[in-house]
Amino acid sequence: MAPESAETNRIVMPxxxxxxxLREEGVGVLSLADDGVAYGLPLSFGYDADRNRLYFVxxxxxxxxxxxxxxxxTARASFTVWQFPSRxxxxxxxxxxxxxxxxxxxxxxxxxxxxxNAKYPSLFSETxxxxxxxxxxxxxxQRSGIQRHG
Numbered sequence: 001m002a003p004e005s006a007e008t009n010r011i012v013m014p015x016x017x018x019x020x021x022l023r024e025e026g027v028g029v030l031s032l033a034d035d036g037v038a039y040g041l042p043l044s045f046g047y048d049a050d051r052n053r054l055y056f057v058x059x060x061x062x063x064x065x066x067x068x069x070x071x072x073x074t075a076r077a078s079f080t081v082w083q084f085p086s087r088x089x090x091x092x093x094x095x096x097x098x099x100x101x102x103x104x105x106x107x108x109x110x111x112x113x114x115x116x117n118a119k120y121p122s123l124f125s126e127t128x129x130x131x132x133x134x135x136x137x138x139x140x141x142q143r144s145g146i147q148r149h150g
Contacts, residue, residue, distance in 0.1 A: 013091065013145030021081055021093050021145065022047040022054075026119035028081035030056065030138075032070040032099075039070045044120050045079070046113035054079055054095065054138040055102070055110045055118075068134060071099055077138055088150030096142040102135030110135050 013021075026046075032039045046055040058067050071077075077099045082092040102110050 011147050011149070013093070013147050015143075017091070017147070018093050018143055018145040019049050021083060021091055022095075023049070023117055025081045025083065026117040028079050031078045031080070032067070032074040034070050034073040039066070041067055044114070044118040046110065046116060046118045048109075048113045052140045053113075054140065055113050056136045056138070057114065058134045058136065065134075071136055074099055079138055086150065089148060091145065091147040093143065093145040095138065095140045097139045098141070100137050100139065102137055106137075107135065110137070 027042065027044055029040050030043050030045075032041075043056050047053075048055065058065060058071070075098075076096060078094055078096045080092065080094050082090065084090045
């Protein structure tokens with residue numbers, strides 16, 4: 001059994017539970033930084049457990065994109081996912097790693113992974129034209145999770 005603090009009932013998550021949350025959730029917050037300025041953005045994501053990667057799609061409706069500018073300048077990114085069924089029961093996972101643009105030959109695989117668990121809200125009109133659709137991958141090299149059960 002994982003270590004538990006008697007004071008809070010907080011338990012460090014085993015890897016299998018971290019994988020489960022990353023497969024089930026499909027939405028989280030990507031945290032980027034550029035020269036001391038932080039930028040967090042909620043994003044849909046796909047999780048590839050075999051490659052230990054998260055995949056994201058950035059839509060760019062205009063000439064420039066703040067998230068793309070930050071992604072290009074971020075040396076190391078983190079991504080947070082959580083479940084919060086009640087005040088006394090919750091789980092959170094944080095993964096960290098380098099962020100890289102998706103290579104053209106990887107798009108088919110990325111689309112399959114996104115289809116498996118990403119959740120996409122309807123943010124833009126179907127008739128609104130996009131300047132660009134950019135794919136990014138977070139190469140996970142560190143991960144952690146904690147949970148509390150009532």
